[in-house]
Amino acid sequence: MLRTIKPKNARSKRALKNREPKVEENPKQAIFIRGSSTNQIVNTALSDLCSIKKPYSIMFSKKNAIHPFDDQSSLEFFSQKNDASLFCVGTNSKKRPNNLVFVRMFDYQVLDMIELGIENFKSLHDFKSTKSSIGMKPLFVFNGELFEQREEYKKLKNMLLDFFRDEVAESVNLKGLEYIISVTAEPVANPTDFGKVFFRVYTIQMKKSGTKQPRIELEEMGPSFDFVFRRNRFAGEDVMKEATKIPKELQAKKVKNITHNDVGDKMGRIHMKKQNFDNLQTRKMKALKKKFNKVEENNKEEPSTKKAKTA
Amino acid sequence: MEVQLKNDKSKFKSTEVEKAIPLEYDLGNLAAFDTNPIDPKALKKGKDDFLKQLTRDNAQLIMNAIFNLPTKSSEDGVFATLPEPTTVIPREKPVPKEKILTRWEKFAKAKGIQKKKRSRFEYDEETGEYKARYGYDHTKNKEEIPEDWLIEVPKNADPMEDQYEKRANEKKERIESNKKRQKRNQEEAEAIRKNINPREARKQELLNKSLIAKTSTASLGRFDKKLKNEPKVKNQGIRKHRDSNTGDMKAEKEKTLEILEKTIEKKK
Numbered sequence: 131m132l133r134t135i136k137p138k139n140a141r142s143k144r145a146l147k148n149r150e151p152k153v154e155e156n157p158k159q160a161i162f163i164r165g166s167s168t169n170q171i172v173n174t175a176l177s178d179l180c181s182i183k184k185p186y187s188i189m190f191s192k193k194n195a196i197h198p199f200d201d202q203s204s205l206e207f208f209s210q211k212n213d214a215s216l217f218c219v220g221t222n223s224k225k226r227p228n229n230l231v232f233v234r235m236f237d238y239q240v241l242d243m244i245e246l247g248i249e250n251f252k253s254l255h256d257f258k259s260t261k262s263s264i265g266m267k268p269l270f271v272f273n274g275e276l277f278e279q280r281e282e283y284k285k286l287k288n289m290l291l292d293f294f295r296d297e298v299a300e301s302v303n304l305k306g307l308e309y310i311i312s313v314t315a316e317p318v319a320n321p322t323d324f325g326k327v328f329f330r331v332y333t334i335q336m337k338k339s340g341t342k343q344p345r346i347e348l349e350e351m352g353p354s355f356d357f358v359f360r361r362n363r364f365a366g367e368d369v370m371k372e373a374t375k376i377p378k379e380l381q382a383k384k385v386k387n388i389t390h391n392d393v394g395d396k397m398g399r400i401h402m403k404k405q406n407f408d409n410l411q412t413r414k415m416k417a418l419k420k421k422f423n424k425v426e427e428n429n430k431e432e433p434s435t436k437k438a439k440t441a
Numbered sequence: 442m443e444v445q446l447k448n449d450k451s452k453f454k455s456t457e458v459e460k461a462i463p464l465e466y467d468l469g470n471l472a473a474f475d476t477n478p479i480d481p482k483a484l485k486k487g488k489d490d491f492l493k494q495l496t497r498d499n500a501q502l503i504m505n506a507i508f509n510l511p512t513k514s515s516e517d518g519v520f521a522t523l524p525e526p527t528t529v530i531p532r533e534k535p536v537p538k539e540k541i542l543t544r545w546e547k548f549a550k551a552k553g554i555q556k557k558k559r560s561r562f563e564y565d566e567e568t569g570e571y572k573a574r575y576g577y578d579h580t581k582n583k584e585e586i587p588e589d590w591l592i593e594v595p596k597n598a599d600p601m602e603d604q605y606e607k608r609a610n611e612k613k614e615r616i617e618s619n620k621k622r623q624k625r626n627q628e629e630a631e632a633i634r635k636n637i638n639p640r641e642a643r644k645q646e647l648l649n650k651s652l653i654a655k656t657s658t659a660s661l662g663r664f665d666k667k668l669k670n671e672p673k674v675k676n677q678g679i680r681k682h683r684d685s686n687t688g689d690m691k692a693e694k695e696k697t698l699e700i701l702e703k704t705i706e707k708k709k
Contacts, residue, residue: 267471271475275477287474346500
C-alpha cells in the first residue's frame with residue numbers, strides 16, 4: 131500500500147480528486163513493462179502496442195522482476211502509483227518464449243490476466259504505410275465464431291476491447307476513423323483445442339462510392355501478431371459483479387405509464403378524476419348555441435334585455 | 442435516366458458486402474463481431490491476404506453502420522452520435538460511495554434550500570467600482586475608520602458592559618459550537634459508514650467512557666452510584682497490590698532465581 135497523501139495545495143488536491151472513484155470513469159491508462167528477461171521481439175512488440183495506445187499509455191523502459199502469475203504486489207504498486215489499470219508485461223524465457231501478459235486491474239487489485247505467446251511478429255516499422263495519428267479511436271472487428279462460444283476467447287475479446295478502446299465517446303468524427311484492429315480466431319478441429327489468434331492493425335482509406343457510405347480500402351499498418359494462448363487467470367464471480375456494477379446515476383430511469391405495442395404505437399395511461407357528465411362538452415351545434423336561447427327569451431319578454439344578459 | 446444512374450454507380454466499387462450471418466455491432470465501442478465460420482483452407486492458403494480481405498469486408502459493414510447513425514455537423518467535421526456501448530466492460534474503480542450528509546445538509550435538502558455562490562467581487566458604492574471581497578486586491582484602506590468604531594448600547598443592557606468584548610465572546614462561542622457540531626457530524630458519519638445507528642454508537646461510547654472514569658476513583662468505582670442498566674464489569678474494585686520495593690531480600694532473591702530457572706529450562 132502507498133501512504134495516503136494529504137494534498138498541500140489546490141493543484142495536488144485536484145490531481146488526487148481526479149483519481150477518486152467516479153461515476154463516469156477516466157479512460158484506462160496502460161503501462162507497458164518489461165519483465166526480468168526480454169528480447170528484441172518482445173521489446174518492439176511492447177513499444178508498438180504502447181504507441182497504438184497513446185496517449186493513454188506509459189512505457190517503462192527498464193526491466194522489472196515481475197512475474198504476474200506468481201506475485202502481483204509490484205503490479206498493484208505500479209497501478210496505484212501511476213493510476214493505471216491496464217498492464218502489458220513482456221517476458222522471454224526458455225519455457226515461455228516471446229511472452230506477453232495482458233493484465234487488468236480493478237480497484238488497484240488484479241482482476242484478470244491472459245498470457246499470450248507471440249509467433250510471427252511484424253513491427254509497426256516493418257510496414258511502409260501511412261500510420262494513424264495519435265489519440266484516434268480504433269474500430270474493432272472480431273472474426274470467428276469462437277469469440278462467441280469459448281470462455282477464453284470471450285475473455286480475450288473483452289480484454290482487447292477494454293485495452294484499446296480508450297475513452298467512451300458520445301460522438302465520433304467520421305473523418306477520425308483512421309484505423310481498425312482486427313482479431314481473428316483460427317478455426318479449430320477439436321472443440322477443446324486452442325487455435326492461434328491473429329491480431330492485425332490496418333489503416334482505413336475512404337474512397338468515393340457514389341452512395342452515402344464510402345468504399346473502404348485497408349492498408350496494413352502493423353503491428354501484426356499471431357498469438358497463442360498460454361496461462362490465464364480470470365476474476366471470481368463476485369469480484370466481476372462488483373466491477374461491472376452500474377452506478378445509480380447511469381441506470382436508465384423507469385418510464386411509468388408509457389408502453390409501446392407490437393406495431394410500434396406509443397400508448398400512454400393517464401389517471402383522471404371522476405368526470406362530471408353534466409358539464410360534459412358534447413358535439414357543438416349551431417342550433418344549440420346559447421345566443422339562440424336568448425333570442426327566444428327576448429322575444430318572450432321584451433323589456434328585460436339587460437336581465438337576460440346577466441342571467 | 443435509370444441506365445445513366447447505374448453507370449454512374451458502377452464507376453466506383455460497391456459498398457455492399459454479403460454475409461451468411463449478419464454481423465453483431467457494438468457501435469458504442471465501434472466494434473463489430475463476425476460469427477461466420479472461417480474457412481480453414483482459405484486461411485492456410487494465403488493467410489495475410491485472406492485476413493485483409495475478411496477485415497475489409499467487415500470494416501465496410503461497420504463503416505456502413507456508423508455512417509447510417511444520426512449525425513451532427515460542426516466546424517471540425519461531421520460527427521456521428523454513437524449509441525451506448527453494449528459490451529459489459531469492467532470498471533477501473535468501484536462505484537463511488539454516496540456522500541454521507543451532515544445534519545445541516547439533510548435539513549437543507551428536506552427544505553429545498555440551495556447553496557448560493559457568493560460572488561468574488563462586490564460593488565463598492567463609495568468608489569463605484571467592483572472590489573474583491575477577499576484575497577488579492579481586496580485592499581482595505583488602513584487609515585479608513587473601521588465600521589464598528591461605535592456600537593450602540595442596547596436599551597436594557599448594562600451600561601458598564603463592554604460591547605466589544607461581548608461581540609468577541611459571542612463570536613468565540615459560535616466558533617466553539619460549530620466545531621462541536623462538526624465533530625458530531627464526523628462521528629455520525631463514521632457510525633453510518635460502519636452500519637451502526639449513530640445514536641447507539643454515541644450511547645456505547647458514553648458508556649465506555651463512564652466505565653473508564655470509574656476506575657479513576659480510589660475504590661475503582663466500588664462505592665460509586667450504579668447507573669441504570671450498567672453492565673457488570675469483572676474484577677471491578679479489585680486493586681492489585683504490588684510488593685514494596687524495599688524489605689524482604691530473601692523473598693526477592695527466590696523470585697528472581699525462579700524466573701532464571703524457568704528461562705533456562707525453556708532454552709533447554
